Amino acid sequence: DIQMTQSPSSLSASVGDRVTITCRASQSISSYLNWYQQKPGKPPKLLIYAASSLQSGVPSRFSGSGSGTDFTLTISSLQPEDFATYYCQQSYTARTFGQGTKVEIK
Amino acid sequence: QVQLVQSGAEVKKPGASVKVSCKASGYTFTSYDINWVRQATGQGLEWMGWMNPNSGDTGYVQKFQGRVTMTRNTAISTAYMEVSSLRSDDTAVYYCARSGPGVGASAGYWGQGTLVTVSS
Numbered sequence: 181d182i183q184m185t186q187s188p189s190s191l192s193a194s195v196g197d198r199v200t201i202t203c204r205a206s207q208s209i210s211s212y213l214n215w216y217q218q219k220p221g222k223p224p225k226l227l228i229y230a231a232s233s234l235q236s237g238v239p240s241r242f243s244g245s246g247s248g249t250d251f252t253l254t255i256s257s258l259q260p261e262d263f264a265t266y267y268c269q270q271s272y273t274a275r276t277f278g279q280g281t282k283v284e285i286k
Numbered sequence: 287q288v289q290l291v292q293s294g295a296e297v298k299k300p301g302a303s304v305k306v307s308c309k310a311s312g313y314t315f316t317s318y319d320i321n322w323v324r325q326a327t328g329q330g331l332e333w334m335g336w337m338n339p340n341s342g343d344t345g346y347v348q349k350f351q352g353r354v355t356m357t358r359n360t361a362i363s364t365a366y367m368e369v370s371s372l373r374s375d376d377t378a379v380y381y382c383a384r385s386g387p388g389v390g391a392s393a394g395y396w397g398q399g400t401l402v403t404v405s406s
Binding site for chain 1: 323345396397
């Protein structure tokens with residue numbers, strides 16, 4: 181099974197900050213990496229698919245990069261509505277989620 | 287617009303079974319896979335498996351094999367997931383999510399979630 185490891189598990193940031201979350205796969209997954217945002221009591225929302233493609237309707241301050249085993253989600257300028265938990269997910273074989281990164285207000 | 291509407295909350299006793307439904311609308315039901323994901327309170331997302339509504343083919347995470355069954359009724363565009371031999375650690379919100387088409391596709395549409403509580 182492919183394991184996904186996110187870091188950090190949580191972070192505190194201020195509005196306007198640049199935020200970076202990393203995700204590492206236990207083996208190469210090419211670009212089969214997706215990023216989701218989840219707010220309390222809500223289902224996840226797809227942000228980025230295929231490592232770097234922005235889902236329709238998602239603000240351009242969100243971006244993704246990487247291939248193989250190492251991936252990054254970047255929020256260029258954190259907005260109040262971005263405080264949430266973020267999950268990476270590999271879709272190379274079956275599906276596996278990372279453990280999540282909670283982005284909190286500093 | 288694409289919608290996935292799930293059945294309501296359930297309370298079950300240990301050892302019982304639960305069947306959650308996911309009614310799709312706004313697209314051709316048989317053209318996209320349905321995934322099931324669960325989330326225990328305060329915990330992360332756990333992918334359980336997938337189903338191809340056209341063929342009925344399924345794939346389950348090994349830990350759920352033998353205890354989870356995913357089915358569908360194409361006439362009413364509804365997917366189902368049944369979990370048997372429920373334990374307290376099956377208490378979670380269960381989500382259906384549409385993915386695809388194509389290999390390696392992401393899940394762009396999600397149901398609202400169904401809380402399943404297992405308690406004696």
